[in-house]
Amino acid sequence: MEHILSGLVTVFSPFGLLMVTIGVVVGMFVGAMPGLGPSIGIALLIPFTYSMDPQYALLLLVSLYMAAEYGGSISAILLSTPGTAAAAATVVDGYPMKMQGRSQEALGVSLTASSFGGMIGAIALILFAQPLAQAALLISPAGYFAIGLFGLTTVASLSGGSMLKGLLGAGLGLAVATAGIDPISGTPRFTFGYFELFEGVPVLSALIGLFALSEAFVMTEQPGGLGSVKTKFGVLFIGFAQIKRLFSTMVMGSFVGTVLGILPGVGGNIACWVAYARAKKQSGHPETFGKGEPKGVAAPEAANNATVGGAIIPMLSLGVPGSPTTAVLMGALVLHGLRPGPQLFMDAPIVVYSLFVGLAVSVIVMYLVGIFTLPLWARVMALPQSVLSVLIIVLGLVGAFTLRSLMFDVYLALGFGIVGYILKKFGFSMAPILLALVLGYLIESSFRTALVSSEGDYMTFVTDPIALVFIVLSILAVLWPIVSPYLKISRAPKGA
Amino acid sequence: MKIRIIALLTAVMCFTGTFLATATPSQAAYPEKTISLVVWSGAGGALDVYGRKLSEMLTKEVGWANKVENRPGGSGAVGLSYMQAQPADGYTWVICTGTLSFGIAQGLIPFKTSDIEFIRAMQGEPTSLAVPKDSPIKSVQDFLDALKSGQKLRVGGHSSGGFHQYMLFQLTKDLGVRTPWIPHDASGKIPLALLGGHLDVAMMTPSSGFSQVKSGDVRLLAISTEERSPAYPDVPTFKELGFDLVDFIWRGVVVKPGTPPAALEAIQAALDKVEATQEWKEFMTSLDQSNPGYKGEEFRKYVNDQLTEQTKFLESEGYLKK
Numbered sequence: 001m002e003h004i005l006s007g008l009v010t011v012f013s014p015f016g017l018l019m020v021t022i023g024v025v026v027g028m029f030v031g032a033m034p035g036l037g038p039s040i041g042i043a044l045l046i047p048f049t050y051s052m053d054p055q056y057a058l059l060l061l062v063s064l065y066m067a068a069e070y071g072g073s074i075s076a077i078l079l080s081t082p083g084t085a086a087a088a089a090t091v092v093d094g095y096p097m098k099m100q101g102r103s104q105e106a107l108g109v110s111l112t113a114s115s116f117g118g119m120i121g122a123i124a125l126i127l128f129a130q131p132l133a134q135a136a137l138l139i140s141p142a143g144y145f146a147i148g149l150f151g152l153t154t155v156a157s158l159s160g161g162s163m164l165k166g167l168l169g170a171g172l173g174l175a176v177a178t179a180g181i182d183p184i185s186g187t188p189r190f191t192f193g194y195f196e197l198f199e200g201v202p203v204l205s206a207l208i209g210l211f212a213l214s215e216a217f218v219m220t221e222q223p224g225g226l227g228s229v230k231t232k233f234g235v236l237f238i239g240f241a242q243i244k245r246l247f248s249t250m251v252m253g254s255f256v257g258t259v260l261g262i263l264p265g266v267g268g269n270i271a272c273w274v275a276y277a278r279a280k281k282q283s284g285h286p287e288t289f290g291k292g293e294p295k296g297v298a299a300p301e302a303a304n305n306a307t308v309g310g311a312i313i314p315m316l317s318l319g320v321p322g323s324p325t326t327a328v329l330m331g332a333l334v335l336h337g338l339r340p341g342p343q344l345f346m347d348a349p350i351v352v353y354s355l356f357v358g359l360a361v362s363v364i365v366m367y368l369v370g371i372f373t374l375p376l377w378a379r380v381m382a383l384p385q386s387v388l389s390v391l392i393i394v395l396g397l398v399g400a401f402t403l404r405s406l407m408f409d410v411y412l413a414l415g416f417g418i419v420g421y422i423l424k425k426f427g428f429s430m431a432p433i434l435l436a437l438v439l440g441y442l443i444e445s446s447f448r449t450a451l452v453s454s455e456g457d458y459m460t461f462v463t464d465p466i467a468l469v470f471i472v473l474s475i476l477a478v479l480w481p482i483v484s485p486y487l488k489i490s491r492a493p494k495g496a
Numbered sequence: 497m498k499i500r501i502i503a504l505l506t507a508v509m510c511f512t513g514t515f516l517a518t519a520t521p522s523q524a525a526y527p528e529k530t531i532s533l534v535v536w537s538g539a540g541g542a543l544d545v546y547g548r549k550l551s552e553m554l555t556k557e558v559g560w561a562n563k564v565e566n567r568p569g570g571s572g573a574v575g576l577s578y579m580q581a582q583p584a585d586g587y588t589w590v591i592c593t594g595t596l597s598f599g600i601a602q603g604l605i606p607f608k609t610s611d612i613e614f615i616r617a618m619q620g621e622p623t624s625l626a627v628p629k630d631s632p633i634k635s636v637q638d639f640l641d642a643l644k645s646g647q648k649l650r651v652g653g654h655s656s657g658g659f660h661q662y663m664l665f666q667l668t669k670d671l672g673v674r675t676p677w678i679p680h681d682a683s684g685k686i687p688l689a690l691l692g693g694h695l696d697v698a699m700m701t702p703s704s705g706f707s708q709v710k711s712g713d714v715r716l717l718a719i720s721t722e723e724r725s726p727a728y729p730d731v732p733t734f735k736e737l738g739f740d741l742v743d744f745i746w747r748g749v750v751v752k753p754g755t756p757p758a759a760l761e762a763i764q765a766a767l768d769k770v771e772a773t774q775e776w777k778e779f780m781t782s783l784d785q786s787n788p789g790y791k792g793e794e795f796r797k798y799v800n801d802q803l804t805e806q807t808k809f810l811e812s813e814g815y816l817k818k
Contacts, residue, residue, distance in 0.1 A: 050539065137692040181571070183681050186602060186657040186815055195570030195577070198604065337541045343684035346707060404569055445681050452678045453650050453694065 007353030010055050011361050019056050020358060023063025024366045030064070031071020032377050033388065035215055037084045038068035038325045039434075043207040044392065046332045047399035054336035055354040061332055062312070062355055063362035065325055069268055069305045070114035070366060073297070074377050077106045086268025086304035089276040093289060093296030100292050108238035109294045110301045111370040113250050117302030118363040120254035121261060121309025125316075126356045128262075132317035136342045139318070141453060142460045144446035146470035148439050151264045151320045153477035162427065163481055169423070169432035176201050176433075177440025184448045196408040203331040205409045206437055208396040209416020210430045211328075216396070217421040219389035237371060246298045249279050253302030260303075261310020264322030268304035275303035309359060316340055316352065319442065324431040327438040335403065526586060526759040531562040535591045536575030538568040542783075546619055546747050547591040549779055553770040560766060571604045572596060580611065584752040586759035589615070594745040597803040598658055601810055609803065613753045613760070614795040616767050617788040619780065620744030622720040623653075623663045624702045624731065628690045629713055631697075636667075636718050636737055639697055644671050652678030653686055653699040657815040659745045660699040663720060665809045667734070667741055675813065687714050701745075702728060703784055720744065727784040746788050748795070764791065 010016050030041035041064050049057030072087030077094035090110060097106035139147070152170060179190040180200030191197040253275040260271040279299035280289045289296045311326045319341035321327040333340050338348055345352055400413035420430055450467075454460035461467045531554075535547040547564050554560045567575040575590050582588040596612075599605035625636055633639050642649055653660035656679035668675045678695065680686055687705030689695040691713055702725070708714040709728065716731040722742050724733055734741035749767070751760075770776050771787070780787060790798050810816040 137688055140692070140694050181604070182656075184656055184679055186655075188604065195573035195604070195606070198570040198573065199568070335538065337538050337544075339682050339684060341685075343682070343688055347684050404567060404574065405565065406567075406569070406574065449678060449680065453652075455648075 003349040003353040004357070006350050007355075007357040010350060010354040011059065011357045015056060016059055016354070016358070017361075017365075019052075019060040020063045020362050020365050021369070023060040024067040024362055024369050027064035027067025028071040028074070028366075028370070028377055029380060031068035031087075032074040032083045032381060033383075034075055034079075034081045034083050035219060035385075036388075036392075037072070038065045039207075039328050040212045040215060040392070041065075041068055042325065042328045042332065043204070043211050044395045044399055046204060046207075046328075046335060047402035049332070050335065050402055054333070054338055054348065055351045057332065057336060058329075058351055058355050059358040059362075061329060062308075062359050063365070065329065066118050066305065066308050066359060066362045067366045067369075069308055070111065070118070070301070070370070071377070072304070073110040073114065073301055074107065074374070075381055077110060077297070078103060079381065084268070084304075086272050086307070087300070088269065089272040089300035090297055092276065093291070093293045096290070096292035097294070097297065102292065105238065105242075105294070106292075106297055107374050108371075109242070109246065109297045111367060111374065112238055112243060113246065113253065113298035113301040114305040115363050115367040115370075116250045116305075117254040117257055118305035118308060118366065119360060120251075120302075121258050121306035122356070122359040122363060123309070124258045124262075124306075125309035125312055125359060129313050129317050129352070129356070130345065132313060133342045133345045136318050139466055140450065140460075140464050141446040142450035142464040143466035143470070144318075144320075145443055145450055146461065146464075146467040146474065147318060147320050148443040148446065150470045150474045150477065151322055151439050152436060152443065153474045154264045154322065154435070165426075165428050166432045169428050169430075170436040173433040173436025174440045174443075176206065177437050178444070183441075183445040184452065194408070196404075196406055200441065201437070202403065202409055202412065203438065204335060204403055205400050205413040206416050207328055207331055207434065208400050209413040209418075210420040210434060211324075212392050212396045213413060213417025214420030214424055214430065216389040216392035217417060218424060219385040219392075222385050242294065246295060249282075249295045249298045250302040252278055252282065253299040254306040257303035257306025258310040261307030262313050262322075264314065264320070267311060267323040267325070268307040271303040271307050272300035275299040305363075312355070312359070316344065316355070317342065319344075321435070321438055324434050327435050330438060526756075526762045527560055529561070529587060531560060531586075532588050533562055533564045533591055534575050534578060534588060535564060535566045536568060536572040537566070537593075539566050542621070543591060543593055543747055545783070549776075550591070550618070550749075550770065553773065553776055554766060557773055558766045558769055571599045573599070573605045573607075576605060576607055576612070579750075579752050580607070582752065584754035586751055586755040586763060588752065589763075590750050591747070592750060593747050594659060594802070596750075597799050597806055598662075598810075601803055601807045602657060602815065609796060609800055611753065613751045613755055614790075614792065614799060615749040615751060615760070615763055616792075617746035617748035617790040617795055617798070618767070618771065619747040619783075619785040620788040621701055621703065621747075621785060622725070622744045623660050623699050624719040624728075625667075625717040625734075626687070626690060626698045626700050626702075626705065626709075626714050627696070627717060628693070629715055631715070633697060633717070636734065636739065639717065640668065640671060643668060643673055643676075646673070649676060649696045650678055650694070651676040651697045651699075652680060652689070652695050654680055654683040654701070654704075657810055657813065659743075660701075661813070662806055662809050663741065663743060664699045665813065666743075666805075667739060669812070677813075690714050702731075706784075721786060725784060725786075726781070744786060744788065746790070748788075748790075760792075 030036040042061050069086055072082055072084030073090045075081050075083040076087040076090040077098050080091055080095040082088045082091055094106045179197050181188050181198050256275040257271045276299050279295050280286050311323050315321040315326040315330050321330045330340050397410055400409045450460050533547050533551050535544050537543045551562050551564045554562050567578050572592055579588050579590045627633050661677050665675050683701055683704040686698045686700040687708040690698055705714050709716055718734045718737055719725055719731045720741055720743055721733055
């Protein structure tokens with residue numbers, strides 16, 4: 001209770017509210033710009049939060065995350081181009097609404113549903129994060145190893161189609177994660193004599209390179225903007241009748257989003273489709289879907305914003321990020337000298353509770369900012385990609401330097417940017433690389449701590465119940481995508 | 497005409513200005529420009545807190561312009577290398593810790609103690625022997641007996657080949673058994689590992705488990721301070737239990753060798769002034785820090801002695817080849 005109060009004080013201080021507002025505005029921008037997204041936005045902003053107290057830094061970053069999940073729908077509706085992968089389902093009904101001259105309504109529905117979903121996700125976070133952190137005390141190093149491994153198995157869903165490329169990317173991430181001083185023996189590994197690499201490859205340089213710079217290089221290939229869209233200025237309140245009509249859809253979408261958000265690897269990009277499909281099924285008039293049905297906008301938008309709160313739960317309580325964005329967010333916590341996991345709730349309760357309160361407040365700020373300024377964002381999208389890419393490169397390189405004031409980190413970020421660009425050309429997704437990079441350290445150090453504790457006995461991974469459960473789950477998760485096509489083929493004739 | 501006069505005046509002023517500037521350094525008191533306090537770890541940690549408080553006090557109490565810079569990395573090598581690249585003028589201080597000698601011993605920090613001018617150790621944090629509240633081990637002697645009898649105990653703490661393991665080694669080296677050690681990568685994990693039953697005994701910084709110790713979930717069997725710590729009045733020291741184990745991890749200030757003696761004197765005087773203030777004393781008490789009080793040559797000798805002992809420890813435990 002006392003901690004909730006200090007969280008409230010932090011968030012409602014002038015600086016706290018300013019951070020939330022900046023986060024929301026920047027978040028809407030990176031969300032609305034196709035190619036950018038919450039991960040890039042956070043990676044670019046982390047260096048600028050470095051001198052702040054961690055609770056304010058986190059407020060800024062989670063507000064950005066929340067608003068970016070919403071911002072993706074703006075371009076989805078107006079341009080038929082989802083700003084983020086999680087807004088893909090919004091295109092299906094959002095763009096037809098725009099074509100029918102109902103873009104104001106579509107934007108309003110999306111904003112309302114996003115805010116609703118975001119709030120439900122935030123409430124779930126407040127309710128479940130603390131109990132999970134308590135329970136996490138019982139998890140032994142062997143258990144942490146298994147949970148980390150399970151987190152890694154999500155590469156299947158993050159690899160953008162090709163399982164092989166996902167696994168290769170994860171392998172690359174794990175390999176990069178081995179650089180630095182060995183956590184058990186204290187010997188430097190793969191540092192090539194550079195003491196800049198003693199603490200491992202700086203995550204921030206990797207983040208900026210892989211996500212922001214590589215995307216900026218791709219952008220330079222496409223000069224010109226996305227085309228301007230004329231929208232009227234006005235308030236986007238959709239009316240109580242409409243809210244009443246959409247209420248049950250929003251509740252369903254929020255629920256789907258929260259639950260799927262907690263599961264590793266199943267972020268907004270999957271939750272939006274699941275929620276859309278359910279909304280269509282539940283509706284008495286499924287034929288209206290795809291032709292400008294507001295429920296078809298409300299369901300995925302509620303879902304993708306609800307995943308925000310859900311996805312933060314395992315990252316905060318266990319230190320196991322389940323999605324690229326939460327992996328970036330975890331990187332931010334670590335840079336501020338905080339280790340996510342149960343000890344965070346004891347070491348820095350103010351950070352945790354400010355984050356709780358901040359996430360809920362960011363939803364409200366997002367709604368207010370959105371309702372009055374939304375038509376502006378439509379115009380921002382006319383910004384030429386080349387301008388945007390230069391902006392990203394400059395911010396990225398300055399950011400890489402800021403953390404340790406080392407040119408080494410800048411070169412490293414550039415190197416990662418070039419590697420990322422080449423990998424993108426070959427159809428690799430960056431998410432598995434990043435997730436493996438962040439999880440690699442946890443997996444390795446807990447694996448080896450477990451073995452030191454058991455004096456080299458590998459049975460510790462089987463006799464520990466938590467470890468056993470997650471190892472079995474990991475095996476199933478890897479086998480499922482390989483096995484499932486065969487199951488479908490055998491089932492298909494019956495369905496037809 | 498007017499312009500010419502202005503130009504002439506400017507030239508005269510520039511000339512005299514330059515003259516004064518070149519003439520004064522020998523008499524000018526240190527410092528005549530902003531001092532950089534280079535913290536060799538990231539923002540937010542205990543070392544950073546110390547560096548920033550020192551910075552604030554230097555501004556407030558001594559009136560010295562200064563700024564804090566975090567240059568983390570390379571087990572401190574990044575911060576120290578930066579110092580080596582700056583002139584030896586006393587304007588670059590490195591705020592560092594006792595892991596310095598471990599880093600040198602392990603070959604991670606590519607410098608010798610002669611590459612460093614030791615100014616002062618201002619804070620010291622002890623270690624302690626900790627067990628969960630329901631542990632059958634009730635005293636340091638219980639622990640040593642259990643080890644000697646060959647009982648399997650999971651013993652560990654923060655980092656590998658570092659201060660806490662070194663202290664455990666000092667405590668157990670005469671038992672004739674191998675010192676067990678399960679390293680953890682963060683000090684905050686240690687009390688939680690005790691609570692969760694993943695460690696039976698830990699060697700840990702008392703403050704990293706402050707709330708668990710206060711709540712009684714974690715019991716401290718002994719602490720490595722000279723006298724009992726005011727923060728844990730019920731915890732005996734190793735010394736009073738008859739074990740020769742008094743040590744701490746220091747935090748302090750070093751500069752580059754070759755810094756003019758006048759500057760060194762001025763720095764010592766300024767630190768005296770800071771340490772004499774009530775505010776600094778309260779700061780030290782609030783964080784439960786002891787003051788090692790090592791200065792100059794005494795400080796260097798202390799670090800050199802530590803280096804010798806730690807090298808022995810690292811060799812004995814297989815971290816270093818003899």
